[in-house]
Amino acid sequence: MFRPEPFRSTSFRVALLYTVFFLGSVLAILGITYVAASSEMAGILRSAVSDDMRILRQAFHAGGEGALLERMDDLTESASEDRFFMMRQSSDGAAIAGNMPPDLWRDGWTDEKLSQNTFDGSEDLKRAASRNSDGEVLLLGLGERIGPFDVMIGRNSHVLDETQEIILSAMLWGALVTTLLALVGGFIVSVGPTRRVDEIAATTRRIVEGRLDLRLPVSKRRDELDRLATDINTMLARIETLLSSLKQVSADIAHDLRTPLARLRQKLEVVRRQPRSPDEYETAIDAAIEESDAAIETFNALLRIAQIEAGTRKSRFRRLDLANVVRKTCDIYGEVAADEEHELIWKHLEPGEIEGDEELLTQAVANLLENAIRHVPAPGRIEVAVSIQNERIRLDIADDGPGVSENERERIFERLYRLDRSRTTPGSGLGLSLVAAIVELHSGTVEALDNAPGLRIRIELPTAHAALSTQNYETV
Numbered sequence: 001m002f003r004p005e006p007f008r009s010t011s012f013r014v015a016l017l018y019t020v021f022f023l024g025s026v027l028a029i030l031g032i033t034y035v036a037a038s039s040e041m042a043g044i045l046r047s048a049v050s051d052d053m054r055i056l057r058q059a060f061h062a063g064g065e066g067a068l069l070e071r072m073d074d075l076t077e078s079a080s081e082d083r084f085f086m087m088r089q090s091s092d093g094a095a096i097a098g099n100m101p102p103d104l105w106r107d108g109w110t111d112e113k114l115s116q117n118t119f120d121g122s123e124d125l126k127r128a129a130s131r132n133s134d135g136e137v138l139l140l141g142l143g144e145r146i147g148p149f150d151v152m153i154g155r156n157s158h159v160l161d162e163t164q165e166i167i168l169s170a171m172l173w174g175a176l177v178t179t180l181l182a183l184v185g186g187f188i189v190s191v192g193p194t195r196r197v198d199e200i201a202a203t204t205r206r207i208v209e210g211r212l213d214l215r216l217p218v219s220k221r222r223d224e225l226d227r228l229a230t231d232i233n234t235m236l237a238r239i240e241t242l243l244s245s246l247k248q249v250s251a252d253i254a255h256d257l258r259t260p261l262a263r264l265r266q267k268l269e270v271v272r273r274q275p276r277s278p279d280e281y282e283t284a285i286d287a288a289i290e291e292s293d294a295a296i297e298t299f300n301a302l303l304r305i306a307q308i309e310a311g312t313r314k315s316r317f318r319r320l321d322l323a324n325v326v327r328k329t330c331d332i333y334g335e336v337a338a339d340e341e342h343e344l345i346w347k348h349l350e351p352g353e354i355e356g357d358e359e360l361l362t363q364a365v366a367n368l369l370e371n372a373i374r375h376v377p378a379p380g381r382i383e384v385a386v387s388i389q390n391e392r393i394r395l396d397i398a399d400d401g402p403g404v405s406e407n408e409r410e411r412i413f414e415r416l417y418r419l420d421r422s423r424t425t426p427g428s429g430l431g432l433s434l435v436a437a438i439v440e441l442h443s444g445t446v447e448a449l450d451n452a453p454g455l456r457i458r459i460e461l462p463t464a465h466a467a468l469s470t471q472n473y474e475t476v
Contacts, residue, residue, distance in 0.1 A: 015182060015185060015186030015189055015190065016182065016183070016186055018182070019178070019179060019182030019183070019186065022178065022182065023175055023178050023179060023182070026174055026175065026178055027171060027175060030167065030170065030171040030174060031171070033167060034164065034167040034168065034171070037163060037164075037167060038160065038163070038164050038167075041159075041160045041163060042140075042157070042160060045140050045155045045157055045160065046109075046140070046142075048155060049140065049141070049142045049153050049154065049155055050142065052075060052083075052085075052153045053142055053144055053151070053153050055071060055075070056068060056071055056072060056075070056146060056151055056153075057144075057146055059071035060146045060147055064147075065147060065148070065149075068087075068146060068147065068149065069087075069096070069097060072085060072087050072096075072097045072098065072151075073097055076097060076098055076099055081124065081127055081128055081131070082128055082155060082156035082159075083153075083154075083155060084098070084099055084100045084122070084124060084125070084139070084141070084153070084154040084155070084156070085097070085098040085099060085100065085152070085153055085154075086098035086099070086100035086101070086102060086104065086105060086151070086152045086153075086154075087149050087150070087151050087152075088102040088105060088149065088150050089148065089149065089150070090145055090148055090149060090150050091148070093105075093150070096149065098152075099122055099123075099124040099125075100122050100124075100125065100152065100154065101118060101122055102150075103118075104118060104139070104141070104152065104154075105143050105150045105152045106141065106143045106152070107143045107144070107145075108142070108143060108144075109140075109141070109142055110139070110140075110141045110142075110143065111138070111139070111140050111141075111157065112138075112139055113136055113137070113138055113139075114129075114136065114137040114138075114139050116129075116135075125137055128156050128158075132158050136158065137156050137158060138156060138157045138158045138160070138161055139154045139155075139156065139157070140154060140155050140156075140157040140160075141153065141154030141155075142154070193225065196217070196219070196225055197225070199216075199217050200216050200217065200225075200229060203215075203216050203217065204216070207236065212236065212239065212240040212243060213240065214236075215233045215236060215237075216229040216232050216233055216236075217229065218230055218233070260291050260294055260295055261291075261295065263291060264288055264291040264292065267284060267287055267288060267291075268284070268288060271284040298430065301430040301431075301433075301434060304434065305430065305433055305434055305437045308360065308434070308437040308438055308441050314357075314441065316357045316359075317355050317356055317357055318355070318356075318357075318358075319353050319354070319355055319464050320353065320354065320356060320358050320361075321351050321352065321353055322352055322353075322354050322356075322361065322386055322393050322395065322461065323349040323350060323351045323352060323386045324351075325358055325361050325362055325365065326346065326349055326365055326384060326386055326395065327346065327349055328362070329362050329365040329366055329369065330344060330346040330365075330369070330384055332366075333366065333369045333370070333373070336369075336373060337369070337373050337382060340373050340378055341378035341379045341380075342372075342373055342376060342378060342379060342380045342381070342382055343379070343380070343381045343382065344369070344382045344384070345381070345382070345383045345384065346383075346384040346385075348385040348386070348387070349384070349385070349386045350386050350387045350388055352386065352388045352393040352463060353463060353464040354393055354442070354461050354462070354463060354464050355442075355464050356442050356461070357441075357442075360438045360441065360442075361438065361442070363434065363438065364434070364435045364438040364439065364459070365384075365395075365397075367431040367432070367434055367435050368397045368432075368435060368457050369382070369384075369397065370431065371431055371432065372397060372399045372401070372455075375401060375402075376399045376400070376401030376402075376454070377401060377402070380399055380400055380401055381399065381400045382397070382398070382399045383396075383397075383398045383399075384396070384397050385398075388463070389460075391462065391463050391465065392460045392461065392462055392463065393460070393461050393462075393463055394458060394459070394460050395458070395459040395460075395461070396456055396457070396458050396459075397456070397457045398451045398454060398455070398456040398457075399451065399454040399455055399456075400451065400453050400454040401453070401454045401455065402453070402454075403450060403451065403453055403454050403455045404448060404455050406450070409447075409448035409449075410448070412432050412448060413432050413433060413435070413436040413446065413448075414433060435457075435459075439459055439461070442461050442462075443461070443462055444459060444460055444461035444462065445459070445460050446458070446459045446460075
């Protein structure tokens with residue numbers, strides 16, 4: 001069965017569900033009102049009949065048959081059109097007084113519908129029936145023997161029946177109007193979310209077609225759809241970055257690895273063209289192995305970066321002191337720097353706990369130190385410092401070398417990117433890319449700054465307390 005989109009939306013279904021609950025509440029309230037009103041009106045009628053019967057009973061006990069007859073005549077003469085009285089002899093059933101036929105007497109309470117045949121003996125009953133749309137009289141009566149007489153007092157309860165019909169009609173119409181208003185309201189309420197979902201779906205289809213630069217629309221309402229769209233936009237930005245990185249890696253691999261592979265093939269062909277001595281063959285083989293190792297190292301570094309970006313290493317996170325990690329790494333590279341005539345200083349290391357992988361963080365610090373030792377002309381000065389700034393731990397590694405121009409500082413963290421002056425030095429151009437991947441895995445930031453002179457690499461990581469608070473917030 002075809003249904004318009006708004007009627008198939010979640011918001012419309014929720015509105016419909018609330019309609020069912022609201023309709024049930026309305027019917028329950030009206031039902032209670034119906035029972036209470038019917039009971040109250042019936043109680044009023046019964047109370048009035050009982051009062052009249054008590055008056056007659058008191059008259060008989062006070063003055064006997066004469067007083068009873070006199071009181072019955074007074075009640076009959078002053079009765080309204082819906083009040084009926086009857087008194088007859090108990091012995092033969094002959095009518096004595098009242099405005100009802102004597103054959104209607106019943107002992108005790110009675111509630112019956114009077115037919116047209118019973119109206120012939122009472123003009124008051126005919127007038128009461130003529131005022132009702134259905135021409136009927138619903139008699140609520142009480143019969144009792146007082147002395148030698150059968151006495152019956154009644155009321156036309158047709159007004160009670162009409163009241164019940166009005167309440168029932170109100171219940172039905174109220175339920176119908178409530179349902180219609182709920183359907184209309186649910187449709188109106190669902191139009192907005194449905195339109196927004198259609199916009200999200202249309203944008204998603206364009207993204208699937210290749211427009212990774214598009215983002216889902218986010219309104220100012222900040223509702224659940226906006227929060228979902230924001231999270232999806234963050235995911236799309238991440239996917240766009242990864243795909244761009246993949247394209248760049250593909251291009252960089254083709255560019256950077258083509259030369260060593262071509263050089264390796266050329267050397268092997270030169271060796272094959274003419275006979276060589278065993279020493280020459282050995283030298284050629286060593287050169288080929290060296291070129292192959294460089295290519296393998298590049299691929300291994302790319303694979304390691306991919307594994308880190310996938311987040312598989314987060315299972316090895318634990319609480320640790322970043323200052324201790326930096327101190328251990330500097331202890332190892334202190335002698336390496338001295339051998340290259342550099343001065344490595346790590347005096348200002350402020351303790352600070354983080355949640356992280358010690359092996360990966362050691363790798364990141366080592367890469368930065370190796371990069372500084374390799375590219376800073378001797379003699380150079382390399383300073384390492386750890387400090388805490390607003391629940392974030394800051395790691396600075398600064399040197400006094402030639403530095404990096406401002407337009408290239410962001411690019412040095414790209415895969416296989418190398419400065420022109422560094423292409424003659426060993427390396428694959430993946431060291432800083434690996435550092436950036438490790439920092440991102442730890443929810444941190446890394447940037448290259450001017451040290452005037454030299455280069456300063458600054459890493460900021462959340463403290464263990466801040467990381468735990470963020471995790472708990474995201475879980476909630």
